[in-house]
Amino acid sequence: MTDAAAAKGEQNLHILSVLVENRFGVLARIAGLFSRRGFNIFSLAVAPTDDPSRSRISIVVDVHNTDATQIAKQLDKLVNVLDITELQPGSSVERELMLARVASSDAAAMRQVIDQFGGSVVDSNEEELIVSVHAHPTELDLCETALRKFGIIELQRTGRIALGHLGG
Numbered sequence: 001m002t003d004a005a006a007a008k009g010e011q012n013l014h015i016l017s018v019l020v021e022n023r024f025g026v027l028a029r030i031a032g033l034f035s036r037r038g039f040n041i042f043s044l045a046v047a048p049t050d051d052p053s054r055s056r057i058s059i060v061v062d063v064h065n066t067d068a069t070q071i072a073k074q075l076d077k078l079v080n081v082l083d084i085t086e087l088q089p090g091s092s093v094e095r096e097l098m099l100a101r102v103a104s105s106d107a108a109a110m111r112q113v114i115d116q117f118g119g120s121v122v123d124s125n126e127e128e129l130i131v132s133v134h135a136h137p138t139e140l141d142l143c144e145t146a147l148r149k150f151g152i153i154e155l156q157r158t159g160r161i162a163l164g165h166l167g168g
Contacts, residue, residue: 013042014068015092015162018057018075019083022048026080030057033078039071040064043096043159054082058161087162097134097158098144103151104129110150117143128153 020026027046034041042060049056061071072084087094102110104127114121117140119133133143137160144155 012062012064013060014063015087015089015094015160016057016059016061016068016072016075017085017087017162017164018059018081019049020055020057021080021082022053022055023080026055026078027057029078029080030059030075033074034071037066037071037074039066039074043157045159045161058159060160085164087164092162092164094136094160094162095134096137096140096160097132098140099130099132099156100144100147100152101128101130101154102147103127103153106150110147113143113146113150116146119143 018030020030031041033039040062042062044057044059046055046057048054061068063071068086072086075081075084099122104110104124107124107129110129110131111121114131114133117133117135119131121129122132123130131147133140135143140157144152
């Protein structure tokens with residue numbers, strides 16, 4: 001994929017940060033809403049906040065066929081939803097975690113790649129390495145591409161999480 005194609009694809013993605021009550025079934029109701037309305041979830045990450053009675057759900061939605069405002073309005077109707085914020089790429093900090101199991105045929109060269117992206121080796125044996133990298137999703141795409149030449153055996157990414165920039 002070219003940089004222009006990747007940038008165009010990114011333009012269709014919007015991040016909704018949804019604060020919810022940390023209760024049984026909330027995530028299922030949100031997923032059901034997306035399913036019923038035909039909204040496409042690009043990635044989803046959920047975890048409790050500093051207040052254990054609340055969770056934050058980061059939903060990256062593909063708005064190619066719909067409007068992020070419409071999605072937010074539908075989410076706001078759900079009982080356990082407390083707050084919804086649409087985070088703009090220029091005014092937010094985005095991160096994602098990637099774990100990759102990679103063939104270690106050239107461990108020294110692979111470590112250079114991992115170092116370039118601020119990652120680390122978290123497990124290894126004579127045949128394979130498991131690497132961990134956390135970065136902006138675009139950087140992870142580049143890292144994934146660089147690791148492919150070594151032979152990715154297995155790969156898992158968390159999905160995006162984001163917070164708005166600090167005041168200003």
